[in-house]
Amino acid sequence: MSTLKVNIEDIFEFATQDQVQSMKNAFEQNLKVLHNKIGKGNEYLGWLNLPSSITNDDLHSISECANSLREKSEIVVVVGIGGSYLGAKAVLEALNHSFSGLLPSNSPQIIFAGHNICEDYHSELLELLDNRSYSIVVISKSGTTTEPAIAFRLLKQHLESKVGKEEASSRIVAITDAAKGALRQHSTQEGYKTFIIPDNVGGRYSVLTPVGLLPIAIAGYSIEQLVKGAASAEEQNGQNISFDDNLACQYAAARNALYKNGYNIEIMVNYTPKLHYLTEWWKQLFGESEGKENKGIFPAGVDFTTDLHSLGQYIQEGQRIIFETVISVANTNKTLKIPEDSENLDELNYIAGRRLSDVNRMAQMGTTLAHLDGKVPNINIEIPEINEYWLGYLIYFFEKACALSGYYIDVNPFDQPGVEVYKKNMFALLGKKGYEEQGKLLREILEE
Ligand code: PA5
Numbered sequence: 001m002s003t004l005k006v007n008i009e010d011i012f013e014f015a016t017q018d019q020v021q022s023m024k025n026a027f028e029q030n031l032k033v034l035h036n037k038i039g040k041g042n043e044y045l046g047w048l049n050l051p052s053s054i055t056n057d058d059l060h061s062i063s064e065c066a067n068s069l070r071e072k073s074e075i076v077v078v079v080g081i082g083g084s085y086l087g088a089k090a091v092l093e094a095l096n097h098s099f100s101g102l103l104p105s106n107s108p109q110i111i112f113a114g115h116n117i118c119e120d121y122h123s124e125l126l127e128l129l130d131n132r133s134y135s136i137v138v139i140s141k142s143g144t145t146t147e148p149a150i151a152f153r154l155l156k157q158h159l160e161s162k163v164g165k166e167e168a169s170s171r172i173v174a175i176t177d178a179a180k181g182a183l184r185q186h187s188t189q190e191g192y193k194t195f196i197i198p199d200n201v202g203g204r205y206s207v208l209t210p211v212g213l214l215p216i217a218i219a220g221y222s223i224e225q226l227v228k229g230a231a232s233a234e235e236q237n238g239q240n241i242s243f244d245d246n247l248a249c250q251y252a253a254a255r256n257a258l259y260k261n262g263y264n265i266e267i268m269v270n271y272t273p274k275l276h277y278l279t280e281w282w283k284q285l286f287g288e289s290e291g292k293e294n295k296g297i298f299p300a301g302v303d304f305t306t307d308l309h310s311l312g313q314y315i316q317e318g319q320r321i322i323f324e325t326v327i328s329v330a331n332t333n334k335t336l337k338i339p340e341d342s343e344n345l346d347e348l349n350y351i352a353g354r355r356l357s358d359v360n361r362m363a364q365m366g367t368t369l370a371h372l373d374g375k376v377p378n379i380n381i382e383i384p385e386i387n388e389y390w391l392g393y394l395i396y397f398f399e400k401a402c403a404l405s406g407y408y409i410d411v412n413p414f415d416q417p418g419v420e421v422y423k424k425n426m427f428a429l430l431g432k433k434g435y436e437e438q439g440k441l442l443r444e445i446l447e448e
Contacts (some may be wrong), residue, residue: 002330002384004233004393006247008254010368010378011323022241023253023408030407031249035239039407041414046200047399050208051230051392059223062210065173065193066217070108072171073135077112077125077155078215080139081147082284084175087207088215090281091391094274095221107220114138114151122151126158134159135171137218139211141197143181146423152183175210202414204285205399208392220389229392237400248400249326254379256408258323259297263377267315268301269326271364274386276303280329282398289402289413294406295416296409305363312367316374323377327394331385332357 008020031402033039078088081375092110097103113125136159138152159170174187175195187194195210206212208230209336213223237248244250255266266286268279278299290296302311338359340352351359370379381389406413428438 004247004390004397005382006251007380007382008250010372010380011254011258013372014263014323014375014377015254015261019257019260020250020253023256024407027249027253027404028243029244030404031239031246033407034403040410041202044200044202044205044414045157045207046198047202048206048403049234050201051227051234051396054208054227059213060224060226062195062213063217065195066214067134068135069171069218070174070220072133073108074132075111075129075134076108076137076215076218077111077113077129077134078137078139079148079151079155080112080211081115081145082288083203083206084139084141084145084211085112085115085203086277086281086284087212087395090277091207091216091221091226091388091395092139092219093210093277094386094391095388096219098273108135108218110215110219113155113374114148117147117150122154122447126154129155130160135173137173137175137214138183139175139197140181140183141165141177141203141206141211143176146426149182161188173214175214202286203416207281207395216388225388226392226395229389229394230396231392232389233393233396233400237397248397249367249404250414251379251381251397252401252405252408255297255323255325256405258377259409263297263321263323265298265300265322267322267324268299269304269324270302271304271326271360272329272332273303273306273327275327276301278391278394279303281395285398285402286405288416288419289406290409290411292411292415292418293410304367305360308363308367315371315376320375323379324368324371325379325381326364326368328380328382329384329386332383333385333387 011020030039034045037045078085088110089112101109111125113122136152136155138148140148156172159171162168163171169190169192172190173193173195174183175197176183176187178184178196178199184194186192195214197206197209197211201209208227212250213226216226217223233248237246243253258266268282270279282300283299286297286299291298302315304312317326330427336356338348338352338354338356340349368380372378381394383394403413422440425442426436428435428442431439
């Protein structure tokens with residue numbers, strides 16, 4: 001039976017088996033605390049049983065909306081940032097043809113906006129949309145985040161002037177809080193179709209709500225399979241699964257054993273560019289969840305073998321504070337062999353007839369051995385293949401491991417107080433009402 005595999009054997013030169021085993025009680029206890037909803041941030045545990053509680057009706061109404069947008073749009077612009085952006089982006093990048101933007105397709109192209117405030121990016125997006133038929137999905141849990149609010153204002157006005165206010169309203173879907181925030185108010189006023197982000201699901205844990213599911217369904221992928229994979233992960237890493245069989249606990253314990261021994265940076269490694277954004281999503285999940293109170297492992301990412309020709313040098317020989325978590329994919333979806341060449345000028349004939357995935361696997365094995373030699377501990381997480389099911393599985397697996405890890409270092413893994421600091425400075429510098437004093441102070445510092 002295909003299953004997720006977690007191999008922590010290659011950490012034991014750097015942290016002992018006893019160290020990991022000694023965490024068993026703490027993790028089993030934290031599992032209870034999490035499921036009994038008595039720990040830090042317990043008002044944000046809606047994600048915990050989300051996969052098993054999504055109903056067919058929920059999925060149906062998301063699919064229905066997705067189909068209606070698919071029918072009327074060449075492009076769907078998904079507006080959001082952070083947790084309202086990265087989950088869908090990760091799944092779409094993993095499932096899309098690598099050159100989907102250049103190929104004809106029956107599905108609309110999904111383009112993201114509102115995850116930066118770059119003038120060129122958004123100007124060029126509007127230029128592109130001038131001659132395309134498009135719809136907008138705007139996502140913001142708080143409904144007040146500046147970046148997506150700016151993008152949405154631009155896009156809404158563009159769409160309205162292109163197709164008229166009434167048609168524009170039928171092409172805009174908002175995903176936001178049930179009652180609070182400017183986006184909810186705006187949607188009610190304009191009569192947009194809306195979906196709700198439950199109160200008890202935080203942004204970075206929201207990919208299995210309409211936040212992730214609607215864009216994924218619009219792109220034509222099976223949200224049923226995604227949720228099914230997540231539901232398997234929910235069951236297999238559940239409350240009654242003991243530490244020894246609970247892979248989310250094992251992964252969380254292994255990384256914390258390394259952290260205790262001075263390994264402060266975890267690099268997520270992939271050997272396929274399709275997983276680049278899964279790493280970005282994972283970075284956000286762990287970075288925002290654990291990085292507080294002067295604690296937490298710094299989550300970083302590399303794409304191998306590409307980055308073996310850049311950051312590979314640092315990993316091999318730089319400061320010994322890094323460990324790697326490799327996401328291995330057992331089977332590719334396509335087959336390609338290296339051809340024979342009669343001239344053999346590149347001297348590759350010794351691998352002619354072999355599949356690229358075979359060469360990639362040898363690169364992976366060689367790299368792991370080299371990095372172990374260079375004293376870089378290694379955790380390996382293997383999925384059988386990249387598809388909706390296994391992406392859903394990984395998403396839930398990491399959410400669970402992250403929550404448990406956060407409890408282990410005694411932080412609230414569901415808030416992000418640090419994110420507010422830049423926002424306040426930005427508002428003060430922009431002259432927003434209520435921030436006058438801080439604006440004065442900041443300008444004085446800048447003029448010094
Ligand atoms: O994880 C989080 O809560 C954040 O990253 C949010 O998702 C991000 O700040 C966007 O917030 P919102 O959906 O309220 O616009």
